Amino acid sequence: MDTPQQPLPARTVASSIVREQVYMVFPNDLNSNDTVFGGLIMAHMDRLAAVVADxxxxxxxxTVSVDAVHFMSPARRGDVLVMHAAVNRAWRSSMEVGVRVEAEAIGGGERRHILSAYLTFVAVDPEGCPRPVPPLLTETPEEKRRYAEADLRRANRLQNAEQLKILRASHND
Known part of the structure; x- marks a missing residue:
């Protein structure tokens, strides 16, 4: 006989956040335009977001999806990348992690916002099946705003997936 599962205790954003992960840009990280390869930044972003989700x-x-990767400006030779990641919202077995990447010149100075992205992760058990995640407890006005925005992005993702399913079915006739 299965026993009902107890609800998981909520976790705060602060319990999993990564505030500053740095990466120094070297010449082998650059493309022919002397800017950092976007894929390099995306790989670091995915790894950092995975730590937060885990x-x-x-x-x-x-990682099940990456939404809205926005490159605002390039990172260049001599920059240090500063990455931040936090859970924006958790649902039954999935969660959205927001990532912000900034660049600053070696030695410090003013930071430039160069990338924002939203990644969706699903928690899995040892067999690879989805498993429940704790609810997210928001505490600050910014966390509450990001929580609400994440639900809107999720609704848009689900609506888009349904529209694509209908369109594909209509082309299989």
Whole structure:
């Protein structure tokens, strides 16, 4: 006989956040325009977001989608990348992690916002099946805003997926 699962205790944004992860840009990170390869930044972003998702979930998570990657300006030779990541919202087995990447000149100075992105992760059990994640407890006005925005992005993703499913079905006739 299955026993009902107890709800997981909520976790705060602060319990899993990464405030500043740095990466020094070297010449082998650059493209022919002397700017950092976007894919390099995206790989670091995905790894950092995975750490945040794993912390929140209390175990293994997998990336299931990357939404709205916005490159605002390039990172260049001599920059240091400064990455921030936090859970924006958690649902049953999935969560959205927001990532912000800034660049600053070696030695410090003013930071430039160069990238923002939203990644969705699903927590998985040892067999690779989705498992529940703790609810997210928001505490600050910014966390509450990001929580609400994440639900809007999720609704748009689900609506888009449904529209694509209908369109594909109509072309298979």
């Amino acid at each position: 912390r929140h979930a209390g175990g293994v998570t997998v």
